[in-house]
Amino acid sequence: MARPVVRPGPRSRLRPVLSQVRIGMLTPWAYRTSVLLGYPAVAVQVALYSVVWRAIYAGHEGEVAGTDVRTAVGYAVLGLTIAGVLNTSPYHSIASRVREGLIGVDLTRPIGLLTQNLAFQTGAVVAALPTVAVGLGTGLVVGGLAPPRSAGAAGWFVVSLLLAFAVSQLTTMLMALASFWTMEVGGINMTFFVVRTFMSGAILPLWFMPDWLRTAAGALPFQASTYTPLSIYFGRPPGGLPAALGVQALWIVVLGGLCAWVWSRARHRVVVQGG
Known part of the structure; x- marks a missing residue:
C-alpha cells in the first residue's frame, strides 16, 4: 500500500524563513562595537x-520652495533616520557569499536564495531599529x-514606510x-x-531640486524608498x-519581477570558490 504524500504545512514552510530573520537580527550584534559606535x-x-x-x-524670511525651516530640519532628521535603518549594511550580501564560496550552502537550504536574503535583511532592519x-x-x-x-498622515506614513522597505531591499538585491x-563589485x-x-x-528633498533633476529622480525607484x-x-x-503609494507598489512589482528574472539567469552561472 502506497504511503500518503505528506506535504509540509504553513508552519513548516515558515520556520526556515523566521530562522533567517532571527539570524539577520543577531548577526549585526556580532560586531557590537561597530553597532554601538554607530549610534x-x-x-x-x-x-x-x-x-x-x-x-x-x-x-531668508518665510518659506523656500514652499518649505519653512522647521519642515526642512524635520525632513533632515527623518531622512537620516530612515536611511540609517532601511539602508543597513549587507552583512549577508549575495556578493560576499558568492566571493567566499558560501553561495553553495545557501542553495542547499529549503527556501530560495531571494527569500533567504529578504528574510535576513528584514532581521537586519529590525536590529537597526534602535x-x-x-x-x-x-x-x-x-x-x-x-x-x-x-x-x-502618521498612519499612511507607516504604510509608505513598509513599502519603502520592500523597494529598498529589492533594489539592493538587484544590484x-x-x-x-563579476565578483568584484x-x-x-x-x-x-x-x-x-x-x-x-535622503539628503535633499526632491522639492528643492531643479525640475530636470526632480524628473530624473522621479523616474528611478530610489525616491520610493525615502522621499x-x-x-x-x-x-x-x-x-x-x-x-x-501606487508608485511604490508598482516599483515593488517591477523590482520583484526583475530580481526573479535576473536570478533565473544567474543561477546557471554559479561557480563555488574556496573550501
Whole structure:
C-alpha cells in the first residue's frame, strides 16, 4: 500500500524563513562595537544637519520652495533616520557569499536564495531599529522634529514606510545579483550607494531640486524608498497620496519581477570558490 504524500504545512514552510530573520537580527550584534559606535554617529549627523539647515534659512524670511525651516530640519532628521535603518549594511550580501564560496550552502537550504536574503535583511532592519530612537531622540533634543500634520498622515506614513522597505531591499538585491557576472563589485556598490543616497531624497528633498533633476529622480525607484514616506509625513505626497503609494507598489512589482528574472539567469552561472 502506497504511503500518503505528506506535504509540509504553513508552519513548516515558515520556520526556515523566521530562522533567517532571527539570524539577520543577531548577526549585526556580532560586531557590537561597530553597532554601538554607530549610534553617536547618527546623533552627530542629525545635530549637524539641523545646524546647517537653520544656517541656510538664516538669510531668508518665510518659506523656500514652499518649505519653512522647521519642515526642512524635520525632513533632515527623518531622512537620516530612515536611511540609517532601511539602508543597513549587507552583512549577508549575495556578493560576499558568492566571493567566499558560501553561495553553495545557501542553495542547499529549503527556501530560495531571494527569500533567504529578504528574510535576513528584514532581521537586519529590525536590529537597526534602535537607530530610530537615537535619531528621533536627537531630533527632539535639538528641536528639529515636528509631529505629523494629522493622525491620518502618521498612519499612511507607516504604510509608505513598509513599502519603502520592500523597494529598498529589492533594489539592493538587484544590484547584488550582479556579483554572479563579476565578483568584484566594489565600483558598482560605490556608484549605487552615491546615486541611491542622492536620488532617494535622503539628503535633499526632491522639492528643492531643479525640475530636470526632480524628473530624473522621479523616474528611478530610489525616491520610493525615502522621499515618498517623508513627503507623506509632511503632507506633500508627489501626485497625491493614492498616486504616491501606487508608485511604490508598482516599483515593488517591477523590482520583484526583475530580481526573479535576473536570478533565473544567474543561477546557471554559479561557480563555488574556496573550501
